[in-house]
Amino acid sequence: MKTVGLGRTGEQVSQLALGCMIMGTTTDEQESVRIINRYTYAGGNFLDTANCYAWFTRPDATGAESEELLGRWFAATGRRDEVFLATKGSAMVWDRDGVWRDGAVDWALAGSRFEGTAAATLHRAIDESLRRLRTDHIDLYYVHVDSMATPLEETLQALADIVAAGKARYIGWSNVRTWRLERIRQLCAQHGWPAPVALQQQHSYLRPKAGVDTPSIVGPEQLDYLRHHDDLTLVAFSPILKGVYDSAAKRVGHWAMDNYTGPDAETRLAAVAKVAAEVGATPNQVVLAWLLRSTPTVIPLVGPRTLEQYDSAAAALDVELSDDQLALLDAAGA
Numbered sequence: 395m396k397t398v399g400l401g402r403t404g405e406q407v408s409q410l411a412l413g414c415m416i417m418g419t420t421t422d423e424q425e426s427v428r429i430i431n432r433y434t435y436a437g438g439n440f441l442d443t444a445n446c447y448a449w450f451t452r453p454d455a456t457g458a459e460s461e462e463l464l465g466r467w468f469a470a471t472g473r474r475d476e477v478f479l480a481t482k483g484s485a486m487v488w489d490r491d492g493v494w495r496d497g498a499v500d501w502a503l504a505g506s507r508f509e510g511t512a513a514a515t516l517h518r519a520i521d522e523s524l525r526r527l528r529t530d531h532i533d534l535y536y537v538h539v540d541s542m543a544t545p546l547e548e549t550l551q552a553l554a555d556i557v558a559a560g561k562a563r564y565i566g567w568s569n570v571r572t573w574r575l576e577r578i579r580q581l582c583a584q585h586g587w588p589a590p591v592a593l594q595q596q597h598s599y600l601r602p603k604a605g606v607d608t609p610s611i612v613g614p615e616q617l618d619y620l621r622h623h624d625d626l627t628l629v630a631f632s633p634i635l636k637g638v639y640d641s642a643a644k645r646v647g648h649w650a651m652d653n654y655t656g657p658d659a660e661t662r663l664a665a666v667a668k669v670a671a672e673v674g675a676t677p678n679q680v681v682l683a684w685l686l687r688s689t690p691t692v693i694p695l696v697g698p699r700t701l702e703q704y705d706s707a708a709a710a711l712d713v714e715l716s717d718d719q720l721a722l723l724d725a726a727g728a
């Protein structure tokens with residue numbers, strides 16, 4: 395697997411990152427280990443988890459499952475040093491039991507109960523992550539969900555202390571608006587604090603429909619910002635939007651489509667389908683291949699539920715797109 399530079403850190407990470415969110419819950423341990431082994435033996439080194447993965451998959455999950463599973467994998471294989479390990483803090487929910495409504499998570503309520511980014515919270519969270527992951531350092535530590543509840547100075551000082559203590563090597567940010575990123579970077583420059591080197595956002599081929607206003611999805615302004623700040627690399631979560639590109643039936647009523655449905659999406663879905671037929675790949679694979687060739691640099695962060703899904707995503711690394719096909723995909727839109 396090819397590698398790409400992470401910001402201007404000099405670190406090389408694999409061009410495809412592996413999301414471990416549902417490992418240990420939706421995906422059982424055996425299948426999870428098969429996926430991690432397949433990915434790492436193919437040269438993949440960029441693993442992504444969080445301190446809350448994945449309490450929201452079922453009422454009896456705690457959120458410790460993914461990190462604990464990775465900790466067992468590191469202990470069993472001794473391969474911790476081969477991996478560029480990313481985890482996150484701030485989005486664990488207090489009173490998890492109270493946010494379930496009729497078997498489903500009330501996300502509006504859950505979002506109001508995130509632990510947040512106070513210094514004491516982050517210091518505790520990273521220590522707990524290190525213990526679960528059975529390691530003495532995290533390579534990339536993200537603020538999982540940007541928060542206005544704590545002054546940025548407090549959060550950034552805490553992250554600087556975490557880096558100075560050797561507990562994290564680099565920091566990143568997720569679910570954040572561009573103006574906040576700029577403010578974060580200015581404060582870091584002003585105080586000599588480590589600035590984020592990675593931005594983890596939802597980003598795919600479909601573009602959010604008019605009226606969507608969320609800090610989590612990359613929009614044109616954020617893309618423009620990234621083009622002008624190559625010290626910050628975009629790590630794209632949900633790059634295939636839960637696999638909806640391959641199946642019209644799956645798209646119908648799927649919540650992953652909520653932010654996208656409309657004429658622009660229909661036109662872009664048709665473009666992907668056309669190119670997929672031409673190159674003999676699936677639409678999901680074409681989307682990943684397009685992301686891998688986009689500017690600014692995008693590292694797709696896939697979240698396969700099964701080994702078969704991982705293999706299907708990995709095959710996108712070998713999908714060739716001609717200049718004409720790339721131009722068609724770029725230009726498609728209502």
Ligand SMILES: NC(=O)c1ccc[n+]([C@@H]2O[C@H](COP(=O)([O-])OP(=O)(O)OC[C@H]3O[C@@H](n4cnc5c(N)ncnc54)[C@H](OP(=O)(O)O)[C@@H]3O)[C@@H](O)[C@H]2O)c1
Nearest residue numbers: 413414415442631632633634635636637696697699703706
């Ligand atoms: N920073 C954040 O706030 C944030 C948010 C979300 C995720 N993440 C990170 O990003 C990673 C990936 O995100 P994601 O899980 O949303 O990504 P994704 O790859 O777009 O979606 C994963 C889901 O798509 C389906 N799928 C995966 N591969 C498929 C394939 N080849 N064909 C058909 N369907 C396929 C599976 O669902 P089915 O059950 O339908 O098969 C799977 O559970 C996570 O593991 C996590 O590390 C971060």
